[in-house]
Amino acid sequence: MGRVIEAEELTKRYGRTTAVSGLTFSVRPGQVTGFLGPNGAGKSTTLRLILGLHEPTAGSVTVGGRPFRSRPRGLRHVGALLDAGGVHGGSTAAAHLAVLARSNRIPRGRVDEVLAEVGLSAVARRRIGGFSLGMKQRLGIAGALLGDPPVLLFDEPLNGLDPEGVRWVRGLFRRLAAEGRTVFVSSHLMSEMEQTADRLVVIGRGELIAEQSLPDFLERFAERGARATVTVRTPEAAALTALLTAEGATVTTASGAASGTASSTPASGTASGPADGVPGGDALTVTGLSAARIGDLAFRNNVPLHEVATRTASLEEAFMDLTADSVDHASGEHR
Numbered sequence: 455m456g457r458v459i460e461a462e463e464l465t466k467r468y469g470r471t472t473a474v475s476g477l478t479f480s481v482r483p484g485q486v487t488g489f490l491g492p493n494g495a496g497k498s499t500t501l502r503l504i505l506g507l508h509e510p511t512a513g514s515v516t517v518g519g520r521p522f523r524s525r526p527r528g529l530r531h532v533g534a535l536l537d538a539g540g541v542h543g544g545s546t547a548a549a550h551l552a553v554l555a556r557s558n559r560i561p562r563g564r565v566d567e568v569l570a571e572v573g574l575s576a577v578a579r580r581r582i583g584g585f586s587l588g589m590k591q592r593l594g595i596a597g598a599l600l601g602d603p604p605v606l607l608f609d610e611p612l613n614g615l616d617p618e619g620v621r622w623v624r625g626l627f628r629r630l631a632a633e634g635r636t637v638f639v640s641s642h643l644m645s646e647m648e649q650t651a652d653r654l655v656v657i658g659r660g661e662l663i664a665e666q667s668l669p670d671f672l673e674r675f676a677e678r679g680a681r682a683t684v685t686v687r688t689p690e691a692a693a694l695t696a697l698l699t700a701e702g703a704t705v706t707t708a709s710g711a712a713s714g715t716a717s718s719t720p721a722s723g724t725a726s727g728p729a730d731g732v733p734g735g736d737a738l739t740v741t742g743l744s745a746a747r748i749g750d751l752a753f754r755n756n757v758p759l760h761e762v763a764t765r766t767a768s769l770e771e772a773f774m775d776l777t778a779d780s781v782d783h784a785s786g787e788h789r
């Protein structure tokens with residue numbers, strides 16, 4: 455699949471602050487790509503660099519193979535929602551979009567079309583100053599859609615939207631991606647991206663942390679043991695521990711002592727035997743395997759289970775864990 459947006463060693467410094475540092479990633483068409491990072495991570499800066507609103511200190515970023523700044527009538531190539539609250543409050547929604555349309559040589563008829571699309575037709579002649587943040591977000595999205603562009607950038611588009619608005623935006627993103635467009639959406643909330651994105655570019659303190667599909671990223675949480683732990687009770691703890699560790703799980707007894715890990719325990723094949731020798735009783739805490747997989751393994755090896763309970767760490771917790779070292783110190787949110 456082609457790469458539409460390509461950042462190469464992208465770096466931006468503002469005085470002594472390094473907002474973005476050596477960032478290399480790409481964004482593909484036909485997908486919703488989430489741009490995820492804690493507050494102050496450098497997401498807005500990166501979007502501004504993509505749009506040519508700011509010049510990189512070093513490195514480069516291109517859209518469709520060339521710097522976006524070099525394209526005339528930009529809104530036909532890239533539509534962007536950057537700072538929804540920043541629109542001039544004195545004009546009406548329709549007038550605001552009409553100015554954008556004129557300067558990008560977009561037919562005036564598109565204004566009414568996009569207002570209808572975002573659900574603002576009824577307030578088209580009202581002043582933007584009286585709009586709620588959610589309405590401003592919708593207006594910003596209308597502006598992004600105006601030029602019917604193949605590439606769309608959205609900076610924190612879910613801010614200020616009610617649940618119905620959030621559902622609508624997600625459906626819109628899906629449709630835009632299904633039409634083959636490139637959709638790049640920033641958020642500081644993992645939970646938002648989990649339900650919105652196909653692929654993720656994750657940054658922390660201006661640096662790349664991950665660039666992968668959403669399932670692969672979630673799997674990475676599992677590898678770190680952050681996603682889920684399963685508590686299992688069995689009268690045959692030793693046998694079950696051997697089975698699970700052979701499958702790559704990490705198993706600890708209820709007392710917290712590690713009973714084995716994938717690296718320390720060789721595959722044991724058909725191991726199943728009487729339970730003894732595991733200190734701390736018959737409750738095991740398992741990470742790295744799902745409850746279903748544990749149940750299947752136990753069943754196939756004749757190990758009785760008396761309890762299987764999953765505790766899932768919230769994605770938000772796991773995400774904060776992953777980015778803990780990289781939260782912007784200036785924002786005061788580091789731990």
Ligand SMILES: Nc1ncnc2c1ncn2[C@@H]1O[C@H](COP(=O)(O)OP(=O)(O)OP(=O)(O)O)[C@@H](O)[C@H]1O
Pocket residue numbers: 468471472473491492493494495496497498499500642782784
């Ligand atoms: N114009 C600017 N002048 C000086 N510093 C800036 C400027 N823009 C951003 N920064 C700094 O660069 C860093 C990254 O900010 P940026 O707004 O890109 O992050 P973000 O991930 O979009 O965060 P948020 O979600 O809080 O907006 C921050 O430390 C910020 O204070």
